[in-house]
Amino acid sequence: MIIIGEKINATRKSIAAALEARDTGRIIKTAVEQVEAGADYLDVNGGDPRAGREVQNMVWLMEIVQSNTDVPVAVDSADPEAVRTGLSMAKGKCVLNSISLESHRLEPMLPMVAEHECMVIALLMSDEGTPCGVDDRLKRTEALIDKLTAAGKTPDEIIVDPCFLPISADPASGRGVIDAIAGIHRRWPDVHVGGGCSNISFGLPKRKYVNFALLTQAIYHGMDVGIIDPCMPGILAAIYAAEAVAGKDEFCMNYVTAERKGRLP
């Protein structure tokens, strides 16, 4: 699985405080600890409602993260100007997190996707809102893949985020998204599928168990990108074990290597 470390995100209180105080040390620590835990990419989100501030935050975060780690970033914003700034600063092949069918994202960001060599997360949101069930997700996936390939992306540069919705609100949400992942993986085997799935457990106690269960079942069906906190105890163990059982880890080499690296607590 491709692990995108999610922790440098202004929706987290400690990161919002670090952004406000321009606390470089906190950002370095949060970047380095995720890479040491196993992150392949680092998500960078400096969201801020104040005019112009998110672009400034993106510049500040990108400089710190990229000068203190060697993994590429995932430029994470809903603000096209912040995305443009992030993409222009990115070293190596970064991820754009994310484009969607929402016109306020699609129209300004599609040209950027075409210009930059980057992977792109295609979130299945549209102007009609969140997707519902399997068929709607497959239709939206097709629409986004069509637009992204027309913009020059290859299938393996596209990561479809199927929209993980809380099972506490609708018990069918879990099977809906997992069966959609299976359908997307079957129809577009070279396209990646995944994203941030912790929303699945919103409103439930001891959310990590629900998140681990979702990851484990979704991996069986083709999920291969996770936007997660790789420092959370047990999460990488759950992922490696899920891949081993699902036959996605030849001779369990990744699982055994993770044990040797001390990543199975």
Added chain:
Amino acid sequence: MIIIGEKINATRKSIAAALEARDTGRIIKTAVEQVEAGADYLDVNGGDPRAGREVQNMVWLMEIVQSNTDVPVAVDSADPEAVRTGLSMAKGKCVLNSISLESHRLEPMLPMVAEHECMVIALLMSDEGTPCGVDDRLKRTEALIDKLTAAGKTPDEIIVDPCFLPISADPASGRGVIDAIAGIHRRWPDVHVGGGCSNISFGLPKRKYVNFALLTQAIYHGMDVGIIDPCMPGILAAIYAAEAVAGKDEFCMNYVTAERKGRLP
């Protein structure tokens, strides 16, 4: 999921020692702690190679377990005489663990299955050995279901154990057994599927992660009986979370109740 507590088994050193010393307290403790943790049935295995000894062990264990708990037992033996003894002593509707296509089990035990009101675990072993892949498992399931229904069992009295084989020896073992579970569940929706799955992780480090992953993925595909150690920290949390995500726990009631009962560590 129907939880069969696996701990009273002579292959465990502490139970073998308790059997040898006729240590009643140890057996009571092992029975009660499993029921408190959430076991629906208690497996009772007093295996011993010495002539006549296993039958004596079964009598001793059955008396202790049944007079100190209120859940039914799973009479667990490969020795037809020990099975006959266990079934004759069982209060309530017990489980026979297990019959198979192996002639040394099938021939003596099938008449017992017909005589006693019990559920029965149908292990997919035959005189040719372990099953291989999905089709072989479906064929063996059909053969066993035919024999058991002819002996008077209803589909929901049958628990098919698909044979969980180590992924360390064959990386295809995990998908093989999970896809077989899906196939059995689809074709015989009233038949239960499951069993003891910890063999899946044989030869690997930190086996619990692999066992949890197998349980989580197999539950998605229809596994609804687990022969497990319900006292193992996190195992019931993994099971309840897996059922909630897989849409098998309406409004997450079991998951939330488990939290209230302190079963999510």
